Amino acid sequence: MNWTLFLILVLVVVLFYVVSTYNFFVSSKARIKASIQEIGNQLKRQAELIPNLISSAKGYLKHEKGIFDKLTDARKTISRAIESGDIQKMSDAGGKLSSLLPDLKVVVESNPEIKGAEVVDNLMNELRDTSDKVMYARRLLIDLSADYNVKRATFPSNLIASIFGFEEMQGLKTPEGKIEVKESEMETPKVDL
């Protein structure tokens, strides 16, 4: 009598665990999918923001054609990445705009007349914000995939993952599980204070 009660209790606990773990995997997958869309979403926002920024700051930075060329170039890369739908490309494109910030800073520092102009401040703020947004959108994808993969690999949830065949999530795609670091990324970043 007591034994059957005990067995039923154990079964209920196990069943509860299996169901909640299964639901974790399924909902994580959905959230990972949504977070990939979020990256695309933020990049789209970036691409739409750039023309606005250019038109508003044009009057102040008319001698700095280089900046605008780079902005337009970044926009093209972003649009192309969104069209391709490849996460890796999208994530690379997001970094392009933030690399513009140091250039812009140099320009602002060397031109006392535009330093402190509200429009230019706005431009820099928006640039930093939009590249932060892409960075944080990527962080969400990375974190979610990491949680998912940790749960998938650790005992006892790995049993449930293998029973239901949950495959490993790629996160930001890294072939053969390695992160490629380009030559340019190894350089010490320049900081001007």
Next chain:
Amino acid sequence: MKNIYEVKSKNIFKSFVVISLFFLFSSVVIYVITNALGTYWGYEPGGFGYMGVALIFSGFSTLISYYFSDRIVLSISNASPANRKEHFNFYTSVENLCLSQGLPMPKLYVISDSAPNAFATGRNYEHSVICATTGLLDKLNRTELEGVLAHEITHIKNYDMLLMSVVSVMVGTIALLGDWLLRASWFGRRGSSDDDNNQMGSLIMIFGLVFALLAPIVSQLIQLAISRRREFMADAGSVEITRQPQGLISALQKLEMDREPLEAANKATAHLYIVNPFKGGVKGAVGWFAGLFNTHPPIEERIKALKEME
């Protein structure tokens, strides 16, 4: 150097221990005191009825302040909604941090007070509120601000508001029960006059009185310990979100240098702020004892914990 995930799981474990200790302590105290009350009134096992009454009394006000916490903030002097244009860094930083956590955007408010501080409240994700003072927004740069805001967002994410509400209901219940027993015993014992287990009854009474005297203080001390533990957790959570301990460290250093107390704060909301809004404090041996009564761990200790994560 410690891995952020190690810090996180250690924090969760410590927090779990303190909270379970609190609930264990509460149940023992409530059991003993209600039993004593029951003995005093003459019917031995019926004490739990008092627990219900005390729970209702202490729970009512806390429940209201918990449920309407996001609206009560509006009644705080000078809290006005933040907008993207005027408070660009504040607004967009929260936007970005919530994006990274997959949380809905909280409502943002600004208090015009030059004392730099910030707090989060709200009963759930949909009704969460983050409030910052103008002093904070003026004195911190974007990286430091992100550290502080990520700390607040961690409070929201961990449902600290709910936890602290439950804990303060329990503390209130214990205080009420203790108070009733002390008042009741003041008039001397009436109830059961001549039964066999008189000795047992007086033993229960003695235990009850001791608990009634000490438990309210002890439960408050544990409540404060929980509050401090949650601060450490929020600090670690902030680093987990921003991956930049330096931002929060330098923000805390700036906040520590500022000795101005915040006018809008009161005791009930003190645990919500990034740093203790009342400032002041003593150091050394007296400081250790005084530290037991603080809602926040000392800033040096928080910075030390953060530096280990760098």
